[in-house]
Amino acid sequence: MKSEAGSDTMPERRSADYKPNEEEDKNRQAEKLKEEVKLMFGKSMELLAKLEFIDILMKLGLSILFEKEIMEALDTIAASIKINNHTLEEDLYATALCFRLLRLHGHEISQGENILEEAKGFSNGILRGAYSTLDGELAAKVAHIVELPTHWRLDWFQVKWHLKLYERNKGINSTTTILCELAKLNFNMVQATHQNELKEVSRWWKNLGLVGKLNFARDRVVESFMTGLGLVSDPKQSSYRKWFAKAIALVIVIDDIYDVYGSLEELQHFTDAVDRWDSNEIQHLPEYMKIFFQALHDTINEIANEIQHEKGWNQVLPYLKNVWVDHTKALLMEAKWYKEGYIPSLQEYLSIGWITSGCLVLGVISFFSIMNEVSDDMEHFLETNQQIMHDPCTIVRLWNDLSTSKAEIERGDAPSAIQCYMREANVSEEMARNHITDLISKTLTKVNGLVLAPSAASMKPFVNVLANYPRVACCFYQDGVGLAWWKNLGLVGKLKFARDRVIESFLTGLGLVSDPKQSSYRKWFAKAIALVIVIDDIYDFFSIMNEVSDDTEHFLEKNQQIMHDPCTIVRLWNDISTSKAEVERGDAPSAIQCYMLEANVSEKMARNHITDLISRCVSMNS
Numbered sequence: 001m002k003s004e005a006g007s008d009t010m011p012e013r014r015s016a017d018y019k020p021n022e023e024e025d026k027n028r029q030a031e032k033l034k035e036e037v038k039l040m041f042g043k044s045m046e047l048l049a050k051l052e053f054i055d056i057l058m059k060l061g062l063s064i065l066f067e068k069e070i071m072e073a074l075d076t077i078a079a080s081i082k083i084n085n086h087t088l089e090e091d092l093y094a095t096a097l098c099f100r101l102l103r104l105h106g107h108e109i110s111q112g113e114n115i116l117e118e119a120k121g122f123s124n125g126i127l128r129g130a131y132s133t134l135d136g137e138l139a140a141k142v143a144h145i146v147e148l149p150t151h152w153r154l155d156w157f158q159v160k161w162h163l164k165l166y167e168r169n170k171g172i173n174s175t176t177t178i179l180c181e182l183a184k185l186n187f188n189m190v191q192a193t194h195q196n197e198l199k200e201v202s203r204w205w206k207n208l209g210l211v212g213k214l215n216f217a218r219d220r221v222v223e224s225f226m227t228g229l230g231l232v233s234d235p236k237q238s239s240y241r242k243w244f245a246k247a248i249a250l251v252i253v254i255d256d257i258y259d260v261y262g263s264l265e266e267l268q269h270f271t272d273a274v275d276r277w278d279s280n281e282i283q284h285l286p287e288y289m290k291i292f293f294q295a296l297h298d299t300i301n302e303i304a305n306e307i308q309h310e311k312g313w314n315q316v317l318p319y320l321k322n323v324w325v326d327h328t329k330a331l332l333m334e335a336k337w338y339k340e341g342y343i344p345s346l347q348e349y350l351s352i353g354w355i356t357s358g359c360l361v362l363g364v365i366s367f368f369s370i371m372n373e374v375s376d377d378m379e380h381f382l383e384t385n386q387q388i389m390h391d392p393c394t395i396v397r398l399w400n401d402l403s404t405s406k407a408e409i410e411r412g413d414a415p416s417a418i419q420c421y422m423r424e425a426n427v428s429e430e431m432a433r434n435h436i437t438d439l440i441s442k443t444l445t446k447v448n449g450l451v452l453a454p455s456a457a458s459m460k461p462f463v464n465v466l467a468n469y470p471r472v473a474c475c476f477y478q479d480g481v482g483l484a485w486w487k488n489l490g491l492v493g494k495l496k497f498a499r500d501r502v503i504e505s506f507l508t509g510l511g512l513v514s515d516p517k518q519s520s521y522r523k524w525f526a527k528a529i530a531l532v533i534v535i536d537d538i539y540d541f542f543s544i545m546n547e548v549s550d551d552t553e554h555f556l557e558k559n560q561q562i563m564h565d566p567c568t569i570v571r572l573w574n575d576i577s578t579s580k581a582e583v584e585r586g587d588a589p590s591a592i593q594c595y596m597l598e599a600n601v602s603e604k605m606a607r608n609h610i611t612d613l614i615s616r617c618v619s620m621n622s
Helices: 022-042 047-059 067-083 092-104 113-133 136-147 156-168 174-208 221-231 235-261 264-276 287-311 317-340 346-356 359-370 386-411 417-425 429-452 454-489 502-512 516-542 558-585 591-599 603-621
Strands: none
Touching: 022 067, 022 174, 047 067, 047 092, 047 156, 047 174, 067 092, 113 136, 136 156, 156 174, 156 221, 174 221, 174 235, 221 235, 221 454, 235 264, 235 287, 235 317, 235 359, 264 287, 264 317, 287 317, 287 359, 317 346, 317 359, 346 359, 346 386, 346 417, 359 386, 359 454, 386 417, 386 429, 386 454, 417 429, 429 454, 502 516, 558 591, 558 603, 591 603
């Protein structure tokens, strides 16, 4: 008799049947599609087809995955044009596309700036006139361009719009189908990275506690992160976006200290303290300045150490400290102008306005964060080439002034570029605004030249960031995205308990509808939800019962039943995300607590029940 170990009968074995998790599966799909796309670069294509292929890659946010292949393809095209005197003049569309792509990637293709300006004005007029006769995909493209030129837009923020446009095209070919499939996978993976970064930055900001300790300070951590994301969306630059968000959040608070809260004597002492950069030498400062200086000192020291560790630079802190000294001295000068009632000329105003925009501080951090190669020449680059940051920072300053000037006049703030030019040239506000708009356009042309300059070739990653400064400013300030309206409304200043959430409100609307033709909807939505948040604060925190009970019984009429399930989902998601914090504060009970009491179950079981309820509501409304 054979022992069990030697038996011919195979024992029955269990299988765990492990399946790859969703993230691993998506990564494998993406890698497979990337290999297919790389093979496409080697296929023989007509010149126009090759250009359109590269253009689609860029519009779908995929160019970062194929930088080497794109540069090689465009280098070959540029060489062919020079050697063979190849021309596309018989095809205006192909000529324009070729010119844009080559120039965008550093090839000096001169067409004459005056001719380009004339062509822009001519084509814009034609498109506006033709729009009413168009429909479908072509109408959507024209509306997109007329609303804001491609060169002013931030590439990453346009990916979803382009993706939807390509997918709606019934004549889509197999190549574009593959690119769209890869774009969706890539967008979701990169967005997950960005979301995790925002969570980390938000935790840092909450732990820093400045908003709770300094009740005059603006809470702008989401806007701060979104600004850095607009400059650089590359998932490999995660550390940069977090460093940038922390720095700009501090820039905003220090702006509030110098513009709104501090006395001139306090500001002078604070400026001196920043110059010394010693947290042991701040005993003479008022308490609120001690709190902020310690936060600034510790955060910038930490950022400098992290940059040195990750990027290999030798001495980062002296540069960061010096640029903060320059920033506070410029802010102090503006504060003195305000206290003295002095209105400078536009040129004098901009001589420090480009610094007080905060962009010089952020530019220096960007330089050390983005550039990887460390050499003696690069270490002294900022000392000898500070002018390279001047024009992008000036545009940000001017965009900001155009957006906020009316609100600042009403508050009695220091003069802006608008007021300076009105006084200097003795013109109306409308004429001053037109002049500033024209100045932005002319300065942008200089920034375009900066990107193309041969001297900038070795600094291309950093120069690309600077070139995005004006685009980010346009994104945040054009039409105000509700910012100008919110500042003019002044609720946060008048209602100290109210949350300042206008950017989050706008981003919520943008997530619902990104169609450029729905610009008005997004602004209306942002205004409505910003007010909903303040009303929520009134009902939850500030008012007593008899102040809020009148006239609320008819808030929802019978014909609004259609909104019930979507609103329920939002309510439940909100409770799942905030319940613990609300319990600690002693707020009104949430859905979690209600079900725990009703069903006599644990918090975990209640959360599972609410999650299941959300899923059922989603299924019913899908």
